[in-house]
Amino acid sequence: MIFKNKKRYVIHTMGDPVLREIARPVDVVTPELRQLASKMIESMQAFEGVGLAAPQIGEPIRMVALGLPQESMSDLPSAGEEKLLPKMPFVVINPEIISTAGELEVHDEGCLSLPDVWAPVTRPSRVFFRAMTIDGELIECECGGLLGRCIQHELDHLDGKLFVDRVDPQDLAKVERELRQMQHYGEKHHFHRVKVK
Numbered sequence: 659m660i661f662k663n664k665k666r667y668v669i670h671t672m673g674d675p676v677l678r679e680i681a682r683p684v685d686v687v688t689p690e691l692r693q694l695a696s697k698m699i700e701s702m703q704a705f706e707g708v709g710l711a712a713p714q715i716g717e718p719i720r721m722v723a724l725g726l727p728q729e730s731m732s733d734l735p736s737a738g739e740e741k742l743l744p745k746m747p748f749v750v751i752n753p754e755i756i757s758t759a760g761e762l763e764v765h766d767e768g769c770l771s772l773p774d775v776w777a778p779v780t781r782p783s784r785v786f787f788r789a790m791t792i793d794g795e796l797i798e799c800e801c802g803g804l805l806g807r808c809i810q811h812e813l814d815h816l817d818g819k820l821f822v823d824r825v826d827p828q829d830l831a832k833v834e835r836e837l838r839q840m841q842h843y844g845e846k847h848h849f850h851r852v853k854v855k
């Protein structure tokens with residue numbers, strides 16, 4: 659009984675078709691969805707991620723966990739960073755990006771579903787974000803910094819997109835081998851990675 663009192667966390671990795679589905683909206687917050695929300699936060703923390711979308715734990719539902727550290731606050735923080743970072747971690751349902759603003763910025767991104775792959779992605783620096791927390795609180799604010807980027811990355815997951823879809827061809831070529839191996843590994847190990855904590 660090595661795993662007694664321990665929990666097993668599973669993240670679905672690239673190659674799993676669930677990551678390519680358009681996730682369905684949440685109509686009613688049921689006890690099952692609350693359980694899913696807790697599981698998302700626990701899984702995100704077990705793998706030391708700062709964001710996690712429900713499809714990454716195998717559920718194609720429009721739910722996202724956000725868990726950025728307070729230290730990720732920009733020097734000149736957006737209203738969203740000031741408002742939301744102190745409340746993290748939390749889970750939102752049916753999140754939307756109403757509009758984008760600011761300059762296009764290039765930053766390296768990684769993803770729990772693509773272990774050990776990092777590549778530059780160009781995205782707008784700010785987004786106007788709207789969502790409902792799992793507890794029914796409406797969020798409407800402009801988010802920049804790492805939070806703005808994380809929101810864009812996680813919402814992509816809900817539309818079946820992965821960050822590598824947004825990487826320039828010449829940068830993508832540099833990680834092509836890792837991506838091929840991941841696809842192979844994913845198929846061999848049924849498209850997921852496991853951590854017991």
Ligand code: ZN
Nearest residue numbers: 768769770771
């Ligand atoms: Zn991701």
